[in-house]
Amino acid sequence: FKSLVPNKLFRNIGGTKFMDVTTSARVGNLQKGHGVSFADLDNDGDEDIYIDMGGAYVGDAYESSLYLNPGQNSNRWINIVLEGTNSNRVAIGAKIKVTFKENGKERFVYREVNSGGSFGANPLRQHIGIGEADSIDKIEIQWPATAQTQVFKNVPAGLNIRIKEGASNFTTYKLAQYKFQEKIHKHH
Numbered sequence: 001f002k003s004l005v006p007n008k009l010f011r012n013i014g015g016t017k018f019m020d021v022t023t024s025a026r027v028g029n030l031q032k033g034h035g036v037s038f039a040d041l042d043n044d045g046d047e048d049i050y051i052d053m054g055g056a057y058v059g060d061a062y063e064s065s066l067y068l069n070p071g072q073n074s075n076r077w078i079n080i081v082l083e084g085t086n087s088n089r090v091a092i093g094a095k096i097k098v099t100f101k102e103n104g105k106e107r108f109v110y111r112e113v114n115s116g117g118s119f120g121a122n123p124l125r126q127h128i129g130i131g132e133a134d135s136i137d138k139i140e141i142q143w144p145a146t147a148q149t150q151v152f153k154n155v156p157a158g159l160n161i162r163i164k165e166g167a168s169n170f171t172t173y174k175l176a177q178y179k180f181q182e183k184i185h186k187h188h
């Protein structure tokens with residue numbers, strides 16, 4: 001069983017190192033993971049994890065795993081959906097820069113809209129965590145077809161926003177929370 005390697009989850013510690021949080025997050029699994037997606041699947045404001053387990057062969061099959069984030073902190077976020085007009089409609093290739101202050105320190109989060117890679121996929125809706133910040137100083141969108149940049153300032157945290165390429169304002173939308181039915185798998 002030299003090839004049996006458990007799935008691991010690591011937390012970025014200040015951009016200088018990673019800490020193994022597999023056990024404390026209760027996401028450890030000895031089954032072979034083939035793809036992973038990070039998304040706010042239940043629309044409660046934090047990212048959840050979905051892992052496609054097992055392989056293509058009958059002897060390698062296993063149920064996939066969904067790990068719902070219990071949301072045990074007060075971190076804030078924003079959801080951004082982009083809509084291209086000159087660029088492709090789903091904005092693949094658009095670059096997002098979010099600037100905010102957390103505990104007096106300026107921070108930046110960068111994203112490029114894509115659908116994921118390899119065996120995993122992520123939603124086109126960008127869920128961006130901003131820690132304990134109350135608001136976002138600036139959101140910058142660079143569109144792929146024109147390289148033009150849109151800027152929105154002083155955006156409140158906790159919003160779901162839609163930005164249309166070339167528009168002077170963003171729109172907000174509601175997301176209903178979703179409650180998954182519980183199905184616990186007991187190992188034999």
